Amino acid sequence: MTAPAPITQDVHTIPRMLPRTDRVNLLGLTRDNLRDVLIAAGTPEKQARMRVGQIWQWIYQKGVRDFDAMTNLAKPYREMLAAQFEIALPEVVTREVSADGTRKYLVRIAGGHEVETVYIPETDRGTLCISSQVGCTLTCSFCHTGTQKLVRNLTAGEIIGQVMLARDDLGEWPEPGRAPKNESRLLSNIVLMGMGEPLYNFEAVRDAMKIAMDPEGIQLSRRRITLSTSGVVPEIARTAQEIGCLLAVSFHGTTDEIRDKLVPINKKWNIATLLDALRAYPKASNSERITFEYVMLKGVNDSDEDARRLVNLIKGIPAKINLIPFNEWPNAPYERSDWNRIEAFADIVYKAGYASPVRTPRGEDIMAACGQLKSATERTRKSRAQIATEAGLAE
Numbered sequence: 377m378t379a380p381a382p383i384t385q386d387v388h389t390i391p392r393m394l395p396r397t398d399r400v401n402l403l404g405l406t407r408d409n410l411r412d413v414l415i416a417a418g419t420p421e422k423q424a425r426m427r428v429g430q431i432w433q434w435i436y437q438k439g440v441r442d443f444d445a446m447t448n449l450a451k452p453y454r455e456m457l458a459a460q461f462e463i464a465l466p467e468v469v470t471r472e473v474s475a476d477g478t479r480k481y482l483v484r485i486a487g488g489h490e491v492e493t494v495y496i497p498e499t500d501r502g503t504l505c506i507s508s509q510v511g512c513t514l515t516c517s518f519c520h521t522g523t524q525k526l527v528r529n530l531t532a533g534e535i536i537g538q539v540m541l542a543r544d545d546l547g548e549w550p551e552p553g554r555a556p557k558n559e560s561r562l563l564s565n566i567v568l569m570g571m572g573e574p575l576y577n578f579e580a581v582r583d584a585m586k587i588a589m590d591p592e593g594i595q596l597s598r599r600r601i602t603l604s605t606s607g608v609v610p611e612i613a614r615t616a617q618e619i620g621c622l623l624a625v626s627f628h629g630t631t632d633e634i635r636d637k638l639v640p641i642n643k644k645w646n647i648a649t650l651l652d653a654l655r656a657y658p659k660a661s662n663s664e665r666i667t668f669e670y671v672m673l674k675g676v677n678d679s680d681e682d683a684r685r686l687v688n689l690i691k692g693i694p695a696k697i698n699l700i701p702f703n704e705w706p707n708a709p710y711e712r713s714d715w716n717r718i719e720a721f722a723d724i725v726y727k728a729g730y731a732s733p734v735r736t737p738r739g740e741d742i743m744a745a746c747g748q749l750k751s752a753t754e755r756t757r758k759s760r761a762q763i764a765t766e767a768g769l770a771e
């Protein structure tokens with residue numbers, strides 16, 4: 377099924393009984409937006425709230441896309457819905473499964489653009505790494521996505537659609553007529569660590585995550601959702617207030633000189649400004665620590681001194697540190713630190729009192745590991761020279 381172009385329309389101008397081809401995609405609409413389009417389509421106001429609840433459960437709790445299967449709605453109403461609306465997910469173009477069980481989906485969205493989504497199964501959980509932009513606003517020099525110019529932000533439907541297509545693939549929807557499965561979930565965690573800077577697409581990310589957390593829908597706890605930002609300081613507190621999920625920060629450097637090169641947004645909000653925002657993060661606590669992501673780059677940011685500086689910088693912040701062995705990609709300007717260097721670094725961090733798990737690279741054989749995502753079809757790539765220049769690495 378090719379994903380028909382979602383229509384971005386001001387719902388209040390929709391005339392009744394739209395022609396068939398202009399059907400509104402309900403996927404990703406907030407409850408209020410859904411109510412508005414149902415009323416605009418002829419649903420009596422006093423029934424709208426109930427209809428929203430019923431349709432919401434069919435879409436997000438049962439995974440139903442066919443209005444005719446929504447049997448607690450009257451037949452004529454289902455026909456009206458089918459005439460005016462659709463529930464269209466992004467299209468899965470390719471599905472690759474790594475030897476370690478990691479799955480990578482190349483997903484096509486409106487306009488023919490493509491993004492990547494990665495499912496990482498583990499013994500005690502299953503994590504979906506989702507994308508929020510086609511390409512990226514930013515140009516972190518260690519990141520493959522950073523070599524791809526930003527094409528556009530994903531809509532809330534295209535973001536939550538990644539969760540739904542993964543649930544389809546995992547067979548995680550309840551059998552029709554059966555109660556939702558309560559055994560352990562295959563897709564138990566979401567990380568916004570795929571392509572793009574989620575805080576540069578705040579509203580769509582927020583609306584999609586609210587759908588994922590909704591108790592009448594996908595019912596994922598906010599503590600099972602982690603949003604990773606490279607440091608868009610003005611949106612950090614808002615993340616706590618409006619999404620309430622866990623926070624991770626792409627930190628990667630312990631001096632502004634180094635971080636300017638690795639995460640150029642540091643030139644806008646430097647380490648001190650970022651740390652102030654994290655110290656003030658309303659949701660941070662010992663049970664909800666902020667994750668500091670730290671990619672291990674050979675001879676760049678992996679010295680013992682870097683490790684000591686890192687633990688000093690984050691003093692007073694409820695934190696854990698994720699050490700990420702660099703995952704190489706074609707023409708990457710860096711190498712992964714040697715394992716004994718990574719272990720020595722982790723040891724210093726651990727002795728300073730921080731959990732410092734070393735992230736096991738997953739799905740490397742299918743280019744699904746952290747920092748390797750890039751939709752090959754998007755040709756708007758930056759040259760190696762451009763990456764080096766922007767990262768201040770040019771000779």
Ligand code: SF4
Nearest residue numbers: 512514516519522572
């Ligand atoms: S690390 Fe994140 S913010 Fe930086 S370029 Fe990659 S996708 Fe964008």
